[in-house]
Amino acid sequence: MLTRLQAVNQMLLPAGESVILVLEEGAGDYANCSAILDAETAKVLAKGWHFNTDRGIKLVPDVDGKILVPANTLRLDYCDPKLDIAQRDGYLYDLINHTDVFTEPVVVDRVVLLTFEGCPYHVQREIVGKAAQFYQRSFVGSDTLDKYTTEERAEATADSRDSEVDEDDYNILNNPDLAYLRRHSFRRGI
Known part of the structure; x- marks a missing residue:
């Protein structure tokens, strides 16, 4: 190291x-x-490596129905092919329903930013x-x-x-x- x-x-x-x-x-x-x-x-x-990719992470909406993207997230891959979701202003955004309010958790594969060390x-x-x-x-x-x-x-x-x-x-x-x-x-x- x-x-x-x-x-x-x-x-x-x-x-x-x-x-x-x-x-x-x-x-x-x-x-x-x-x-x-x-x-x-x-x-x-x-790019997403084996060591910095968390698979099957459940992101849960807060009390307002918004899902905050964790600060150290480089990239998200949504596991449900029926969803069309993007990141906007640090939150998930539903491109099909044109809203950032979710009623159900969203399961993702998350690529995490780590320090060099x-x-x-x-x-x-x-x-x-x-x-x-x-x-x-x-x-x-x-x-x-x-x-x-x-x-x-x-x-x-x-x-x-x-x-x-x-x-x-x-x-x-x-x-x-x-x-x-x-x-x-x-x-x-x-």
């Missing part, structure tokens, strides 16, 4: 900058790298790779360094995708359209 200081230093090194030994809020390079790190963390986590190592590597490339392009602008950060980012992204597949146990045979392949009723002699 990487600390914030380690991540910032991994962003600075490919850009040819000196490392930071102590965290200082608001200090030049640290402030720039920290802001980029937070932005890239949100971007990467918004709260992410698994393989995702931290992808975040740092993207953040280092953004920092280098924004503050240094070297084509040579850009090639290096692009290679590092590609390797980190591939590793994180590989780890995600292992964690979430994806299997093409779990697809309902291919379920017939799981049956072992082959006719012999034909």
Whole structure:
């Protein structure tokens, strides 16, 4: 697991900058790298990973019938295909009935924003790779360094995708359209 200081230093090194030994809020390079790190963390986590997706969460209307979207929510996926719901002003909004008042709870899959430190190592590597490339392009602008950060980012992204597949146990045979392949009723002699 990487600390914030380690991540910032991994962003600075490919850009040819000196490392930071102590965290200082608001200090030049640290402030720039920290802001980029937070932005890239949100971007990467918004895709929805196995570790930051809560499935089957029931959101209950308050006394006014409104359903507040939790503050750390990046994205919601509504489980009921009959509903057509969007987020508006921090609340759920029913697009079919044109109202933000609900009488029943709504079941959703929720993608949650976590801190950088709260992410698994393989995702931290992808975040740092993207953040280092953004920092280098924004503050240094070297084509040579850009090639290096692009290679590092590609390797980190591939590793994180590989780890995600292992964690979430994806299997093409779990697809309902291919379920017939799981049956072992082959006719012999034909």
